[in-house]
Amino acid sequence: MPTTKKEDFYFGMMMCFGMVVVMTFYNLIRNGLIGTIPLQGLLMQFVLGFITAFLLELFIVGPVAKKIALSLPYDKSKKVFVILSISFCMVIGMVLCMSLYGLVTAYFSNGLAGKPLLETYFSFVFNNFIFAFPLQLIIMGPLVRFLFSKFVKCKKMTESFG
Template sequence: MPTTKKEEFYFGLMMCFGMVVFMTFYNLFTHGLLGSISVRGIFAQLLQIFIIATLLELFIVGPVAKKMAFSLPYDKSNKLYVILFLAFFMVSGMVLCMSLYGLGSAYFSNSLQGESLLGSYFTLVCQNFIFAFPLQLIIVGPLVRYAFIKLVKTTSFSGKTI
């Protein structure tokens, strides 16, 4: 787990990248757009969504999620509890925000086809949370923690291995 602001920044970037890649392909697949968008279009969307998600995570969702997770009464010395609560609040916040982004994209591309905005938003939030939370706990979270420890934590700022 990150211990400095610099490590937190790298960890956040790595986590955002992993979640954005999986969630983008999940949403393209669930909306039947995977075969209709070019590879260049997918990369453009990935970049745009990554930038938005990173800014949200760094400046809005991340700080709020940490405050909420650490304000609850549980044994904070147990790393598993810390990971579960942080993951829950981070995923919840990011799903709420990024589903709003997805709804806006669908609205401006006229792909809602007369559906209500509130109903569409609720559906998006449910679909995204159902996929994102297990994805975070089972795949992306462990992979990013492993990569973070191997790539970031084992190297000090002077470049020497600790």
């Protein structure tokens, strides 16, 4: 887990990168768009999604999610409870915000095909949450924490002893 602002920045960047890659492909597959978008468009979509997600995580969702998660009544001496509560709050916040981002991009790229705005948004939220929550808890969270401790925390320890 990150302990400094710099580590928090790296951890957030790693987590956003992984989640945006997987969620981008999930949404492309779910909407039948794999193979219909040229590579340049796919890269542009990824870059814009990553920048949006990272800025949200860094300035809005991350601070709010941590504040909420750490204010909940549970035993904070158990690291696993802290990780799970922060992850849960982060997924909820990011799904709500990034589904709105997806709604805006869908509207400007091809309209909503006559579907009601609110219904479409809640459909995006539902479909993204059912995929993002287990992805975060089971795959991406543990993977990023492992890579973070291996490369970022390890590097910091090596520098302080060197």
